[in-house]
Amino acid sequence: MSGINLTASVRANLSSLQDVASLQTTTAAHLSTGKKVSSALDNPVNFFTAASLDSRQTQLGGLLDGISNGIQTIQAANKGLTSMTSLVQQLQSTAKQARQDTTGTVTPGTSLATTGSNTSNTAGAALNFTVGSQSVSISTVSVATSATATTLQGASGTFGQAAAAQAATIQSGTGTAVTITGLNASNTVDQQIAAINSSLSGAGSTISAANVGNQIKLTDSSGADVTVAGTGAGALGFGTGLTNSTNGIKVGETTALTTDQLVTAISSNGLLAGKVTATNNGGNLSLANTTTSSIAVTGINGTTLDGASGTTSTLAAGTAALSATRQSLANQFNSLVSQLDKLSTDSGFNGVNLLQGDHLKVQFNEKTGTASNSLDVSLKKSDNTDFGVLNSFNLGIGQAATTTSGSGIDFKSNSAIDTLSDTLTTAISTIQTQSSSLGANLSVVQTRQDFTKQIIDVLKTGSGNLTDADMNEEAANSQALSTRQSIGISALSLANTANQGILQLLR
Template sequence: MATVSVSSGVRAALGSLASTKTEAQQAQYRLATGKKVNSAVDNPVNFFTSASLNDRASQFTGLLDGISNGIQTITAASKGIDSITKLVGSLQSTIKQAQNEAAANRPTVAGTVALGNQAEATATNSTIKDVALNKLVQGTVAAATAGTPGNAGLAAASTTIRLTAATPTATTFDIAITATTTVRDLVEGINKSGIATASVGSDGKLSIVGTGSDALSVDVGTGVGAAFAASATNAAESALLIGTADVTAAVQAGSSATRTSLVAQFNDLRDQIDSLAKDSGFNGINLLGGDKLSITLNEKTGTNKNKIDVQGDLLSSASLGIGKANSLQTSIAGEFSLQNDNDLNKAADALTNSLSSLRATSSSLGSKLQVVQTRQEFSKDLINTLTAGADNLVLADTNEEGAKLLALQTRQQLSQTALTLSNQADQAVLRMF
């Protein structure tokens, strides 16, 4: 086959046209893919570096799901603690309401004998109450007159009146009685005891009421402290002052209907704490149920792996030290009496401690949550940095590539024009024949 030769002008025009076409195709491909490096052939260093950066960014993107679930798990536990804290606050209100309903729940030694009467009041130009308060405690029974205060009739051999409150550890208070001690002195002494309060009514009767709901007894005897000995005629002696045959045996407190009605309310709130704690889980993990949460924070393995562990607490009314309430006069194992003042005080203290424990747990979870949220933001920023770095290595500048394509198209048109001109020169030779 014969070889056809072309002129140098035509050959140059063809070469320029082919080069321009190749460059234009490359520019079009870059514009279509958005990348200037589409394979290792284009730029092996940039291609593999970009792939490595994108791979790490992809791994962190996968970790974000676990971090997000971890945040929701901690948040669910934190919300649970907030709600439990409100329930404990309601329990405190219930205890305070029970404490305010104490008046009907006090052991009372109600006097039935009048220490004064109207005749004495007329003789002394005073009230029956004042007659009773001014009488001497010791001595033979005697009516008050214009010149004498009268006498309640306590034997001179009885020199002490002892009050005993039946707390878990019995508390006693001794009031010394002398020949000059008046009923007023006795009342003031009882009121200073902290165990009971005493008063004389307008009818002249002496009444003693315990300051707490613990059983109260009143003994007449001799000696003070460990040397106290009850009088053999205690019942008769007590009857002279109070009219009660025997108050050596402890007088029990009454039951408050209001306090009884609060028992169910308290226990219902207590049960809600347990239910709420059990419902504070997320995705199968409950930090208030004692579960452990592990959150992976980086893509590495082995000793280079970074993770955070959040150990939950087994939260319940029992673990918070909140016992069950009952309406008995005394507490039993695992329960406390809503009728008993001492038990109410202990319950109030226990609830205060529960709130402190909840705040500590909430603070710990809050600290862990802040760390995880910080790592989440860091991971998002790092993903953006890695992706931007990878894109800088392989992405094309569309403005540049568009301008280049436009220039190449212009060059292609000029090359075609040059090829036409070269052909015309060859045709001019042909016209010579």
């Protein structure tokens, strides 16, 4: 009050106590709020800088929720891909079981029959079969690999007049004629042969004689024609009316195979076994297809077997019956395909399903426009275009045809199942490729999640450094101020002692 006069010492102590009280109020506020800068009045620069940092970390905190949802969406899709791989592997197993089942029957297609014997006699003549992706060639000719041979036809062991007085010669196209001596009508075939070989050997000829079926066979190892000449039908000891044949076969010369030889060659071929049957039908070749796919054949022109590469015929496909085992496996296959598609539709998270062609955009920073940083996640083809829905249709896996379903994969056909197995292998590769791509995206998003958390921590620390109070320091300040307050009160009491002495005098 203005009417009261305080001594200088009392007023000084009172002022000190007021300062302590003010400091105690500030310290108490710091201790209660944990902030040394609570408003722009405390420190404008620190306050607004911290507010900016707090605003950014709040925005990044909101983005963390979106990043977390993105991670779960990618993981849900990846789990779906893993399960789809398992289902496709089960489909592969089902197809393999069906392929191994042989209880089904195949009725051969319309047979392809010739109306004459083999007319091909040129080098390279062949029957060529195209079975699926494989080609099989069966030669329709035999190629001589031995030297020229000439068989002297005559009654077994029978010789006519004595040949000693006759001039018999043997020659080949590469040598001179050799006169044969020592022939005798009383000789056996082997004795005649011995006489012939003696003369040929003595002349250094490459020709030799052998006994084949009690007939004389002449062979020239050089491959040249063998010619027999003499002054009459009794040359080389054969009597009148007997023939000396000079129709030899040279090395490399071709001869058309007989029908039986062709049947044996076709039936013994490992690639044609169980696919093509060959039979001798009255001297004519008959072919039939025992698979469920048509087989192209070159070398048969209509009903004529000529071995020419430019003549093509078709062995009609056989008709297969679906066995009970394959019927059951086909039903199982269809059930797995259905589950594959359902699994794809159930692989979403929070309304986003990457396996159904959806796009996921994960935002990484709080900025917009060109400064925005985000990641677009979706299934992609090799050309980086959208894959679309990952289901059995886009993987090329169709339903199996059953007795109640006329269209689809023909489980009666081994070749169709083989093609299906290749398709399933490709499908697994496609799923694994998509899984790898999603895994790479997941790694990026998880890295950005960790980075964002670290940035938020940095922002919080930076903001705290600017505005947060040091609680240890403030506690010490509070204790010190309490002490100062106590001392100030004591000093004020001492300052009032002099006034109390005057009061005693007045009493």
